[in-house]
Amino acid sequence: NAGVTQTPKFRILKIGQSMTLQCTQDMNHNYMYWYRQDPGMGLKLIYYSVGAGITDKGEVPNGYNVSRSTTEDFPLRLELAAPSQTSVYFCASRPPGRYPYNEQFFGPGTRLTVL
Amino acid sequence: KQEVTQIPAALSVPEGENLVLNCSFTDSAIYNLQWFRQDPGKGLTSLLLIQSSQREQTSGRLNASLDKSSGRSTLYIAASQPGDSATYLCAVQGGSEKLVFGKGTKLTVNP
Numbered sequence: 001n002a003g004v005t006q007t008p009k010f011r012i013l014k015i016g017q018s019m020t021l022q023c024t025q026d027m028n029h030n031y032m033y034w035y036r037q038d039p040g041m042g043l044k045l046i047y048y049s050v051g052a053g054i055t056d057k058g059e060v061p062n063g064y065n066v067s068r069s070t071t072e073d074f075p076l077r078l079e080l081a082a083p084s085q086t087s088v089y090f091c092a093s094r095p096p097g098r099y100p101y102n103e104q105f106f107g108p109g110t111r112l113t114v115l
Numbered sequence: 116k117q118e119v120t121q122i123p124a125a126l127s128v129p130e131g132e133n134l135v136l137n138c139s140f141t142d143s144a145i146y147n148l149q150w151f152r153q154d155p156g157k158g159l160t161s162l163l164l165i166q167s168s169q170r171e172q173t174s175g176r177l178n179a180s181l182d183k184s185s186g187r188s189t190l191y192i193a194a195s196q197p198g199d200s201a202t203y204l205c206a207v208q209g210g211s212e213k214l215v216f217g218k219g220t221k222l223t224v225n226p
Contacts, residue, residue, distance in 0.1 A: 042204060043159075043216045103161040
């Protein structure tokens with residue numbers, strides 16, 4: 001299994017541009033998450049999904065959108081990039097089963113800079 | 116609002132030393148607590164997950180304890196090695212899907 005994969009690894013955006021961060025997992029996990037990590041800080045939850053067609057907001061959802069059309073993919077969309085969105089973005093997933101005791105598996109991250 | 120604090124922010128030790136990393140949280144109503152390792156430029160690797168009903172978990176040279184009533188967890192690393200150098204993150208999960216993370220402890224093990 002490849003686990004959780006994210007593309008791209010790095011990206012520089014200009015203010016006002018848009019982009020989609022891709023996340024794919026091949027472990028048949030129902031639950032998927034997007035986090036952001038600012039320098040020297042812990043991770044904060046942006047959005048999560050408990051299965052295909054179901055998404056919900058996390059702690060810091062403003063400026064982002066998500067969709068979940070398949071079990072494997074959970075893309076994160078930035079519509080109008082702002083410097084405050086400069087961060088490292090992590091995607092994670094966890095297996096189905098008894099809530100909430102399952103550990104989350106993380107992708108390698110996407111480092112995004114907005115100038 | 117749940118807040119997670121990790122002390123110290125950075126720690127440097129000689130190889131072979133036993134060490135303890137600390138994590139505290141403000142709301143004791145948690146379902147579980149996880150310890151992660153983060154290497155520079157990499158994602159997070161889950162080390163140990165302690166359910167709220169458990170007191171400790173062990174994996175190899177790592178031992179994590181949980182005292183829910185006092186809002187504390189410790190990660191004990193025995194016989195530290197240079198390969199243990201990384202940032203260690205603690206995260207707690209309450210009644211939602213949200214994990215609340217601390218800022219981490221950056222560990223350096225010197226040969």
